[in-house]
Amino acid sequence: MTDTITRLTAADLVGPAGEALLALNNAHAEELSWLEPARLAHLVSEAFVARRIGVADALLLTFDQAADYDSPNFLWFRERYPAFVYVDRVVVTDGARGRGLARRLYDDLFVAARLAGHERIVCEVNSDPPNPASEAFHAALGFVAVGTATIHGGKKTVTYLERTLAT
Known part of the structure; x- marks a missing residue:
């Protein structure tokens, strides 16, 4: 098992590694949203930063404001900010928790983001159903609430978060 961060590419989505990454995402679909293989491939192709650790110990997918992405949360930020990097999903497999992988990602x-000239990282955390571990993690990283929304026909409420980057 290696904790090396590697760039996630379309080639990584073929075969057992792709199946493992999809399974990691879908095991946490309540927090992240369910993905089919084609949708995951599209997201990786649009990503500003797509990273993994190990074969599928951890996954990070992010988008900048120019991405072709229809998530209501991403669109909420696009309506409010001219430039940003949106963290769409960060997930660590249960067996790899506690090793600081999400923090490293x-x-x-x-x-x-700094190297690309970005000054703002944004994301959302579920507030209903609650995700207190994610709330605490993002607060520890310096994220602050900038809004809320009820989405998916009232099935979920999210809190929108922002962290500005020192230049």
């Missing part, structure tokens, strides 16, 4: 993202 975010640190890698912060570097990439």
Whole structure:
């Protein structure tokens, strides 16, 4: 098992590695949203930063404001900010929790965003159904609430978060 962060590409989505990444995402569909293989491939192709650790120990997918993406959460930020990097999903497999993998993925993202001239990282966290672990994690990273929304026909409420990057 390696904790090396690697760039996620379309080639990684073929075969057992792709199946493992899809399974990791879909095991956490309540927090992230369910993906089919073609949708995951599209997201990876549109990503500003797409990273994984191990074969499928951890996954990070992010988009900048120019991405072809129809998520209501992404669109909420696009309506309000001219430039941003949106964290669409970050997930760590249960067996790899507690090793700091999500924090390492975010640190890698912060570097990439700064190098590209971005000043703002945004995301959302479920508030209903609640996701207190994600809330605490993002607060520890310096994210602050900038809004809320009820989505998916009232089935979910999210809190929108922002972290500005020091230049």
